[in-house]
Amino acid sequence: MFESAEIGHSIDKKTFREAMPKLREALLDLQYDLKEKADFPVLILIHGFDGAGRGETMNLINEWLDPRLIDTVAFAEANDDARARPWMWRYWMQLPTKGRIGMFFGSYYSDALFDRVFARSDRDALDRQIFDILRFERMLTMDGALVLKFWFHLTREQQHKRLKQMEKDPASSWRVTKTDWEHYERYDKIRKSAEHILRLTNTAAAPWVVVDGEDANYRSLTVGNTLLNAIRNRLAQAQGSQAELIDAPPLLAPIDNKLLLDTLQLDQAMDKASYKAELEKLQGRLHRLTRHPRFAQHSLVLAFEGNDAAGKGGSIRRITQALDARRYRVVPIAAPTQEEKAKPWLWRFWRHVPGKGGITIFDRTWYGRVLVERVEGFAKEADWMRAYYEINDFEHQLSENGAVIVKFWLAISKDEQMARFKGREETGFKRFKITEEDWRNRDKWDAYKLAVSDMVDRTSTSKVPWTLVEANNKYYARIKILKTICDALEARLG
């Protein structure tokens, strides 16, 4: 969930000063439209790490918008009145009315998160709370509410730095409390539980927006833009049909145009001799792991995605060389057959799910739904937005059942791709590997880059993470892939 928020985003002062007045004016106009024309409320939930700018953002929204039309509620510990009633009662009581904006600082998500972090709840209790939340938010969105959920993010190091800074500055030292440091000590536990909660509540109707909290300019413009777009879309759709209302997600490109894939160093060094030595070692290790007695209670699912010509096929062959042919299956994913089209879209992947002790390698995967189908418009926005949730659900079911799932995105540069395309065209026996479609995809390079970033943010979880592979050097890529698989298996087989 947090990948793109950890690559370091910022907006310089000048850009910020230019953008801000226009944004504020647009937001203010929109707010009056909301009051005059809208038959729905807006609910903004503010969550995230201490020091990530939650309070500042609340103040900012109140400053930029007309505060007379905003109801800001900060939830602390439940009082006697609230404790004497069902836990959702106090959130019910503070719901904004139609045409107004309600902003919750802390909410039912804080209860769920900190109950778990401080071991007041076990996993079952947490999942019951999540189910309560899902029903509550479903009720809200079916009733027409626009629900915007922000998670302000910091890495552990950033949080430490930020709290220290605030403590040093006399003007802000009062802001840093004992609780902040208590939470800091539990950073890893908070991050892990938050990821679990965000993943399970990241519905198409009420998705999370994760914001890098370090740079104030970036943070403020991101929140402002997200509000602007979400409310504007929602007002436009209020004239349209209910179907559109149900799935109106605020998925925007980051305002500094810095995407996850931009942070990769695609050229990585590895010479042939080291490659051969490493390859042999890793293939042996992989072979032994898949013959480990405990592997019979697990299975292995490998998912390969990447730029065209990034080397998926070659990598897969280096894996299968290490495997017993009776145990694995490589499933190349092309356009769905007629039968597959007549079933729910995930059916064609469910049918290849391996049993215990089995290995399935997918050459392209279910992620086509949020890559090619999104970029090419083959799936409606509501459908591919919904797919993130369905994919997480799918992988969660496999993982709960014992599957080790390893997902790779193989990334090459645009230049490297051109060189490989030309090479394929020139080598007779490789000519079949380059098609018109490859050239068309290349034209949509930037759209794919955004889709990949969103995909990783919304479907990389601690149990089923994405691995981004720098693949300009094939040797390096293959070794990284094999090593990642071996490590994942080893971790699971204990």
Add this chain to the structure above:
Amino acid sequence: MFESAEIGHSIDKKTFREAMPKLREALLDLQYDLKEKADFPVLILIHGFDGAGRGETMNLINEWLDPRLIDTVAFAEANDDARARPWMWRYWMQLPTKGRIGMFFGSYYSDALFDRVFARSDRDALDRQIFDILRFERMLTMDGALVLKFWFHLTREQQHKRLKQMEKDPASSWRVTKTDWEHYERYDKIRKSAEHILRLTNTAAAPWVVVDGEDANYRSLTVGNTLLNAIRNRLAQAQGSQAELIDAPPLLAPIDNKLLLDTLQLDQAMDKASYKAELEKLQGRLHRLTRHPRFAQHSLVLAFEGNDAAGKGGSIRRITQALDARRYRVVPIAAPTQEEKAKPWLWRFWRHVPGKGGITIFDRTWYGRVLVERVEGFAKEADWMRAYYEINDFEHQLSENGAVIVKFWLAISKDEQMARFKGREETGFKRFKITEEDWRNRDKWDAYKLAVSDMVDRTSTSKVPWTLVEANNKYYARIKILKTICDALEARLG
């Protein structure tokens, strides 16, 4: 869930023979429309008690429709292949393709139900299975599938009789297995777990249809009519917007026109002397119960609904006479205020939820959503259909929090109501109690009767049951109400 299915339904041979050919022809036509025009599959789930006609219904559907367009799957114990994969895998594999009808005999619901009945799962594990099911069915319905879930019902006595009959008849004795008798011995546990499962999965998009399984003619026509209506609506809506698709419930009046309210003996005897004696005793008992030390960890929510002039106010006064004025609150529910209208519809009830030790008496309730708002068309069908689920969710949250909820429907006959209306018009100080609206409601007597039956079927649960009160005799009604409240409190306070 099972109230209307336990009042005894039947269709005589002549009516059946007349209705059947037309129904079959219509179904067959529809099936070809489905094949030719429809871009969605139909999934029929067959569940219920052994001996309630599940197998016969499957055969019937295959006989009435073109079996070449139906895929019938009977699920038994999971085999090795299935056990090696996530539990939903084998249901994924058997999903019908678009334009076809898939019929599951047993399904994921059987797993959830019998795991619980045979103590292979605890309550948490069951609720996790239910959550898996909800996500699966949400995926199906969002993908366009029409999902029809039938529960064939028998009372314990009917099941016993039926199994005995089948055993005696040499032609059907092979049908009765050891498993049937094992299930029969666990009738109460099955009924209780089934009710829990049905309530939590009775969504607007994929609702349950509970069918009285005793009379074959009634059962067959009910299933046939339900299929006909559901598929016909769904085909019509497929041309319309997605919003309608999502909420297309098959809520039909019973084909023999026999409604739950028809089974009440509205005239019940009670003379004034017995009434006074009983009243005093019960008021004392109620008073003591609400002062019981353990009541401080609970609360009491009384919900009063009923025909106009059925005596709600008088009954409520007999209750409050027994209560400490500082502990209770009577909330009369009229049309929502402007503020209330600007919140989600349940908000105005949530705000009156009592804390621990508190008592709230609602004179008319949240059930207005599925009564007056349904009958008068104030709420759209999709909205009031959704309300059953939201109401169950609401009451479940209160009950989990310790509330004892007692719900009354006060029923009087049409004649008795006329007499009371006239009486009110003639008695000066009671004239305010009779309005134009009361006369209008009276004109919709039958529509209300159907709405009440549906309401009870869909919202009466073992923890929060409805009590139907025969109220032509006010004395009898008041005593029954007081006694029901005392019994419910006593049961909960242990």
